[in-house]
Amino acid sequence: MKNNKIWLYLFSAPLILFFTVFLLAPVIIVFGTSFMEWKGFSGNITFIGLDNYIAAVKDPEFIVSFQHTLIWIVLQSTIHVIIGVSFAIIISRKFRGWKILRTSFMIPNMISASALGFIFLMVFNGQIGLINSLLRKLNLEQLAHNWFFDPSTAFVSVTVTWLLFAGLIMLLVLTEIGTIPDSLYEAADLDGASQWQKDLFITIPQLRNVLGTCMIIAATSKLKEFELIYLTTKGGPGTGTMSLPLYLYNTSIVQNNFGYSNMIGTVLIALGLILIFIISKVFKIASDD
Amino acid sequence: MKVKGYSYVTSIALISIIPFLWVVMLSLKTNEEILNNPLSLPSQLIFSGYGNALEIAPLGQYLINSAIIAVVSTALNILISSMAAYTTTRFDFKLKKPIVIIMSISLLLPITALIMPVYSIIRFLGLYDTKTALILVYTALDLPMSFFILRAFFLTIPKELEEASYIDGSSFLQCYGRVILPLTSPGMITAGILHFIFCWNEFLYALTLTASHGARTVPLALNYFTSQFAFDYNAMFSAVVIMIMPSILIFIVFQEKIIEGLTAGAVKG
Amino acid sequence: MKRILAVLLCLVLVLSLVTACGSKEETSSDGPVTIRLATFQVGVNASAPWFASVIEAFNKEYEGKIKLDIEEIPGDQAYVDKMKTYISMNDLPDLVFTGGYNLMDDALSANALVDLTPYFKADSEFAARFFDDDIAYNSRDGKIYGVPVERQPVTYFYNKALFEKAGIGSPAKTWDEFMMQLEELKAAGITPVSMDTLDSAWLSSLWLNSMVGTLSTESNAWMNQSMPKDYNSPDFIKAVEMTQKMLMNYTTKDALGGKYENGANNFLNGKTAMIANGPWMISDFQEKGDDFVKNLGTALYPNDGIFSGSMPGYLVGSKDQAHADAAVEFLKFITNEAMQGKMVEMYSSIPANKNVEISQAVIDQNPLLGEIVELQGEAKIVYGNYQSLWYSNVVTELDRQYPLLAAGSITPEQFAQALTDAAKKN
Numbered sequence: 014m015k016n017n018k019i020w021l022y023l024f025s026a027p028l029i030l031f032f033t034v035f036l037l038a039p040v041i042i043v044f045g046t047s048f049m050e051w052k053g054f055s056g057n058i059t060f061i062g063l064d065n066y067i068a069a070v071k072d073p074e075f076i077v078s079f080q081h082t083l084i085w086i087v088l089q090s091t092i093h094v095i096i097g098v099s100f101a102i103i104i105s106r107k108f109r110g111w112k113i114l115r116t117s118f119m120i121p122n123m124i125s126a127s128a129l130g131f132i133f134l135m136v137f138n139g140q141i142g143l144i145n146s147l148l149r150k151l152n153l154e155q156l157a158h159n160w161f162f163d164p165s166t167a168f169v170s171v172t173v174t175w176l177l178f179a180g181l182i183m184l185l186v187l188t189e190i191g192t193i194p195d196s197l198y199e200a201a202d203l204d205g206a207s208q209w210q211k212d213l214f215i216t217i218p219q220l221r222n223v224l225g226t227c228m229i230i231a232a233t234s235k236l237k238e239f240e241l242i243y244l245t246t247k248g249g250p251g252t253g254t255m256s257l258p259l260y261l262y263n264t265s266i267v268q269n270n271f272g273y274s275n276m277i278g279t280v281l282i283a284l285g286l287i288l289i290f291i292i293s294k295v296f297k298i299a300s301d302d
Numbered sequence: 303m304k305v306k307g308y309s310y311v312t313s314i315a316l317i318s319i320i321p322f323l324w325v326v327m328l329s330l331k332t333n334e335e336i337l338n339n340p341l342s343l344p345s346q347l348i349f350s351g352y353g354n355a356l357e358i359a360p361l362g363q364y365l366i367n368s369a370i371i372a373v374v375s376t377a378l379n380i381l382i383s384s385m386a387a388y389t390t391t392r393f394d395f396k397l398k399k400p401i402v403i404i405m406s407i408s409l410l411l412p413i414t415a416l417i418m419p420v421y422s423i424i425r426f427l428g429l430y431d432t433k434t435a436l437i438l439v440y441t442a443l444d445l446p447m448s449f450f451i452l453r454a455f456f457l458t459i460p461k462e463l464e465e466a467s468y469i470d471g472s473s474f475l476q477c478y479g480r481v482i483l484p485l486t487s488p489g490m491i492t493a494g495i496l497h498f499i500f501c502w503n504e505f506l507y508a509l510t511l512t513a514s515h516g517a518r519t520v521p522l523a524l525n526y527f528t529s530q531f532a533f534d535y536n537a538m539f540s541a542v543v544i545m546i547m548p549s550i551l552i553f554i555v556f557q558e559k560i561i562e563g564l565t566a567g568a569v570k571g
Numbered sequence: 572m573k574r575i576l577a578v579l580l581c582l583v584l585v586l587s588l589v590t591a592c593g594s595k596e597e598t599s600s601d602g603p604v605t606i607r608l609a610t611f612q613v614g615v616n617a618s619a620p621w622f623a624s625v626i627e628a629f630n631k632e633y634e635g636k637i638k639l640d641i642e643e644i645p646g647d648q649a650y651v652d653k654m655k656t657y658i659s660m661n662d663l664p665d666l667v668f669t670g671g672y673n674l675m676d677d678a679l680s681a682n683a684l685v686d687l688t689p690y691f692k693a694d695s696e697f698a699a700r701f702f703d704d705d706i707a708y709n710s711r712d713g714k715i716y717g718v719p720v721e722r723q724p725v726t727y728f729y730n731k732a733l734f735e736k737a738g739i740g741s742p743a744k745t746w747d748e749f750m751m752q753l754e755e756l757k758a759a760g761i762t763p764v765s766m767d768t769l770d771s772a773w774l775s776s777l778w779l780n781s782m783v784g785t786l787s788t789e790s791n792a793w794m795n796q797s798m799p800k801d802y803n804s805p806d807f808i809k810a811v812e813m814t815q816k817m818l819m820n821y822t823t824k825d826a827l828g829g830k831y832e833n834g835a836n837n838f839l840n841g842k843t844a845m846i847a848n849g850p851w852m853i854s855d856f857q858e859k860g861d862d863f864v865k866n867l868g869t870a871l872y873p874n875d876g877i878f879s880g881s882m883p884g885y886l887v888g889s890k891d892q893a894h895a896d897a898a899v900e901f902l903k904f905i906t907n908e909a910m911q912g913k914m915v916e917m918y919s920s921i922p923a924n925k926n927v928e929i930s931q932a933v934i935d936q937n938p939l940l941g942e943i944v945e946l947q948g949e950a951k952i953v954y955g956n957y958q959s960l961w962y963s964n965v966v967t968e969l970d971r972q973y974p975l976l977a978a979g980s981i982t983p984e985q986f987a988q989a990l991t992d993a994a995k996k997n
Contacts, residue, residue: 020474021395027447028386028401033441039419053659053681066634100314103307116554117315120322122547123553125503131542136321140825140833141340141535143324150341153439162828162974164766176318184560209512229410236360240505244525247769250974251981258414262506265418267967268996269659269681278415279325285410337840421660430891510656513609514641523650 033088040282047276065276075277077252078260080166082235085256086288088176090232096180097227098220104183105190115183122180130244133174137161161246167253174216174241175234182227189223190216225296232288236281257281322546329539336343336535351540358537359523360515361544368519371436372501379441379448380494387452388482392464402453409446417510424511433515439511440501447500448493454480455489492560495552502549520545596737604836604897605634607664607888609642611650611658621917629904637897647672648770657965658683663888665898668720672966673710673883673959675716676798683885685895687715697903700924709882718887718902719923721914722880724947725777725849725956726869727854728939733761733844742870746782749873753821756844765834765846766822768973771966774834775814775826775973776957777847777878782810784954785874794954795879798997800960802990811976811983818977826975839863850943853919857937869942877950880921883959892979915940963996968993 047065051058069075091280100118105110121129136143139159148157160170193216201211217224242248248255248263257277265274328336329351331344356362386405390398420439421430429435459482467481483490505521510519525547579760609842626639646649647670656675657663663683667674678684678701691698691706701719702731705914728744732996737759766775783806784794790806793799818826823843825833838846839859846852856864871877885902889895904910911922915929919940922929934941974988975981 017393017474018395021389021393022397024385024389024478025397025401027382028405029397030451031438031442031445031802032381032404035420036411036416036440036445037404038423039416041409041840042419043415043421053661061505095373096314100311103311108308114311114315116557117319119318119553119557120550125505125521125524125549127503127505128542128546129526132321132325135325135539138390138825139828140823141336143321143340146339146341159824159827159978162979164975164980177314177661180318187529226876233410233412236410237414238426239414240521244505247970249971250978258412259346261414262417266656266659268964271418271659274418275415278412279561281412281415285412288508289406289410425660425662513653515643 043275043278043282045273047279048273050200051270051272051275053271058272061272065273066271069276069280074252074255074260078257079280080253081255082127082257082284085172085235086232088172089235090117090292093179093231094175094182094224094227096177097179098186100179101183101186101190102216105187106208115187118178118183119180121178125289126240127244129174131242132276133170133241134161134245137170162250164250164253167246167250169255171242171246174245175238179231182231185223185227185230186220189220193219221296225292228292228296229289232292233285236285236288257284322550325539326543329534329536329543333534333536336539348536349535351536352544354534354537355541355544356491358534359541361401361520361523361541363515364518364520364523365548367433367517367545368502371433371440371519372498374433374441375437375501376494376498378437379444379497380452382441383445383448383452383493384483384486384490385478386419387449388478391453391456392461394471405446405449409450411446413443414474414506417506420507421510430511431517433517436504436508436517436519437499437508437510440497440504443507444500448497450487451496452486455486459485488559491531491556495560498552499549502552520548576861583699592878596666603633603638604893605640606666606894606897606901607636607640607642608666608901609644609650609654609664610668611644611647612645612668613672614645615919616645617851618918618920621914624913624917625905625910628910629901632904633900637900638834639901651963654678657888663886665887665889665894666901667886667888669883669886671723671882671956671958672680673961673963675711675883675886677963678886678888679711679716683706683888684716685889685898687718687887687899688713690899694903697871697906700906700926702881702923702925704879705881705884705923709884716886717884718899718906719882719884720905721882721923722921723849723878723882724880724921724943725847726871726943726946727777727845727847727876728838728845728867728869729845730838730841732866733841733870737761738846742868743873744875744962746785746873750813750816751818756819762823762837762843763845764817765838765843766818766826766977767831767834768818768827768830768977769830769970771958771969772973773831774847775818776969778817778872779810779814780878780954780956781847781872782813783807784878785872785876785952786810791952791954794960797955797960798994799960799992800991800997802987802994803984804987808983808987811986814988815976815979815983818973819979826891827974844943849922850919850940853937853939854917856939864939867939869939869946871946871950875949875951877953878956879953880947908990962997965990965993 046058048060048062049058050064052063067261104114130235136140137160139145139157139162142160144160145157148154150175158166197215197219198211201215206214206226235256237258238256242254243262246254248259257280261274261281262275264270264277310321327344329338330347330349332348334346335342386401390401410550424430424435424439443531464477464481467477472480501523502519504519505525508519508522509525512522524542601753610622612618626641629637630639642664644653651669651672651674654663654667654669655677658674658678658681661681661683663678667678676682705719705722706715707720709715733756737752737756739752743752747979753763766780767773768775773966780794783790785791786806786809790804790810793804793807823829823834823837825837834843834846834850835848835855837843839855841863853864856867885905887895887898887902889898906924908927910922911924911927914920915922915927915933919937921940921944929940929944934944957969968990972981972986976983976986
C-alpha cells in the first residue's frame, strides 16, 4: 500500500483543479473586490477599504433584502424541514400507495425552478389563476386578487413556491430511516410502545445527523435562491420580496456596481459559514470518520 | 392518529401535484376555454398547442443541448467526486483534511455570488457561449454535493473487502476498479441522477454564459419565450409541459434506483 | 485492470472532447468579416418577418464579405438586460438595436460605442437619408452614435364598437373629458383601457407620459428632457394620480402584475376599449382579421398630444475598424430605400429614411397607418417617451413602483419620490 501515495494525489487532482478554477478563484475575486470601488468592467478599480460595507448598512434596500433572506432561511430550516421529515416518517410505514405519494411530493423538486416559477405565476395569476378560479367557484370572489403583485400577499406567495416542497429532505430522511435497525423497534414493540412513541423516541433520535444535514441544505439553499423570485415577482412589488441574491444580481448586472455586488457576495458567503457553524454545533455533526 | 397522518401526507402530495396536472389540462384546452373557465375539464382535447409550441420556440434544439450538457457533466462530475471520495474516506494523507474542509465550505457557497468572476473565467478560457462552458461550470459547482453524497456512501462500505483485496495483491487502481466501483455504483447512480437534474434545471449560469441557440438550455426557453407565448395560452402551457416532462419522467423511471442506491449502501454498513 | 484503464480512457476522452469543443473559436484571417448582431426582432415579434427578409437579402448581397452572427433574444426587456450585461462585460455586439430603450448613455459611459460621425461625413447619400431631429436624437455632444431605422409616433387605439355601446361619439379632447369617458365605459360594463405594471409598464407609462407631456408648457418641456432627475413637480404628481385612478378603477384585474402582452391580449380579444401603442401594433390587429381592424380607430392623446417619432437607432459596439466598417455596411443596407419600403409594407412602421414615401396604395390597404401619419401632422404637442429619455435604472424602478401604485399602497407623491431617488443614484 505504500506506493499508493502518487495515486492518492492523482485521484484528488481533478477535484482540486475544478475547485480552484471555478470555485476558489471566483471566491477570491469576490472577496478581494468587495473592498474596491469598481463600476463597469472597463472602469477603474480603486481600493476603498470598508466603504462598501459601510454603505450597505445605510442602504435601505440592502437592509430589507438582508431581513427577507434571514426570514426565509429561518422558515426554510424549520417549517420546510419539518414538512419533509414528517412526510418521510409517515410514509416510511409503507402503507398502500406510499410510493405514489412519495413520487408526487418529489415532482416540484424535479423540475427546473424556471418552470416552477412560471407555473406558480399562472397558479397565482389574477385572471386565469388556479387559486382565484377556485375562490370564485367557492363564491369567495372578494378574496380573489393578484397574489404575487399585491403587496399584502406577495411575500407569502413567493414563500409558498418553495416552502412546502421538501422532497429532497424527505428523500434524505427516508433513506436514513431505512438504515435504522429493526431490532430497535422490535424491542419497543415488546414494551408495547405506540407508533408515535416509536417515532418520537426511536426514529427521531436516530435521525440526528441527517436532520442537521437537512437543516444546513435547507438554510443555505435560501442564500442561493434566485430563479423563483426573479421569474415571479423580480423582488417586487417595491422591495416586498427582494432578497440578497437578487440584489446582488441587480447591482452587478443592472447597475454594474461590481465592488458593491461582490460585497453582497461576501456577505452571503459569510452568512453561509455562520449558518453551517451554528447548525453543526447544535446537531453535533461532522463527528463521523 | 393514523388517519390524520395519512390525510396529512395525502394533502401535501396533492398540493405538490395539482399545479402540474392543471397545467397539463390547460395545455389541452382552447384559448377561449382557458380564459373563460380555467378549472373545467377540456370540452374537447386540443393537441395543436404542442405543435405550435415547438414552432414558436426552438424547443427541440434546447432539449438536445440540455441533454448533452447534463449527460457529459454527470459523467465528469461523478467520476471526479468518486475518485476524491475514495481517497478521502479510505486513506490518511496530507490532502484529506483540506479536501473535506474546502468541500464542506463550498457546499454552502451561494453560487449566485460567483456569476461575474465565473463569466470572466469562461471568457478567458475562450469558452463563452459553448456547451463546454456549461459542462465545466456545472461539474464544478455541484462537486461538493456529489462528493458528500458519495463520501457518506463510501463510509458505509466495510473496509474488510478492500483489505482482503489488497492482501490478495491488488494494486490501488485494481482495488478501486474491482471492489470500490461495483460496490459504490448504487451511490454513484444516486449522486449522478441528482447532478443530472441539477444540470437540467440550472438557470442563472445558463442565462449568463450562453448567447445562441447552439448552447442554450431548456430552462432558458421559458424565460425567453413567455412573452412570445402570451398571445397563445394553449401553446404556452404545452411548451411548459414539454419542458418539465423529461425531468419528471427521469425521476419516475429512476426513483427506485435512487432510493435503492441510498438504502442498499446504508444497509450494508 | 482493464476496467480501470477503460475508466481512465473515458476520462481522457471526455477531457479532450472538452478542450476540442473549447478551441472552436479560431477563425482564419482572410475569410469574411463576422459581425455579431443581437436582435429581439424574432419569433412572434411583429417586425420578425421583415427583419428576417432583411437578413436574407443582406446575406445574399454580402456573401463572402460579411457574415452575420445573429443572437436571438426574444422580448425587449430580456434583450435590454442582456445588452446591459454585455456593456458591463465590455463585450457589446457589433450591432445593437433596442427598439425603444435608451442604451446609448449606459454604453457611452462604458466607452463601448463607435462614433459614427465619420461615416456620415464620408457618405453624403447615407447622411441625407435621415431627418435632422432623428439624427439629433441619436447624437451626444455633436457626435452621432445611433443610426435611426424607423420612426414611432405613438397614439392610442380604440375599439369603435365598444365606444358606441357606451354612447361615446369621438375620442376625448381634454383629460377631463377622457376621465369622463372612462367612467361612461365602465358604467356600460366595458373595461375601458388595457394597462400593465411590469416590464416597465409600457402601456400605463404611455398614458402617464402623455399626461405629463400635455398638462402644461413646463411639464411638456420636462417630458422632452433627457434624463431628468426630479420627478416631484405638481404636474407629474397630478399625472401619476390620474394614472393611479386608471389602474385602480378602469382596467382589467390582471393589469396588476401584468405585462404588455396581457394588456395587448385583452385589447385584441375585445375585452378593453383602448390601448396606447405605436403603429407596429397594427400587424397584430391584422392577424385578428379585417373585421377587427375595421372596427378600430386611432387618436391623439387629449390636448392634441403625440409621442415624437424619433427613437433610438442602431448602436455600433465594434472593437476595431474592420468590424465597425462591416457593421455600418449593414446599417446602410437596412436603411436603404428598398428595405425601408418593405418595412412599411410588412410591418406598418414609419420609415426613418425620408426618401421613402408611404404610398397611397399602402394607406388604402392600411388605413390605420394612414391615420397615424395624418395625426402626426395635426398634433399640437409633441413629447418623448420614458424608455428613451429616463435613466435606465429609473425605468427598472418602474417595475417595482407600478404594482404598488396599482394596488393603492403608495401615494402619487411616494411614487414620484421613488423615481427621484432612483434618478439621483446616477
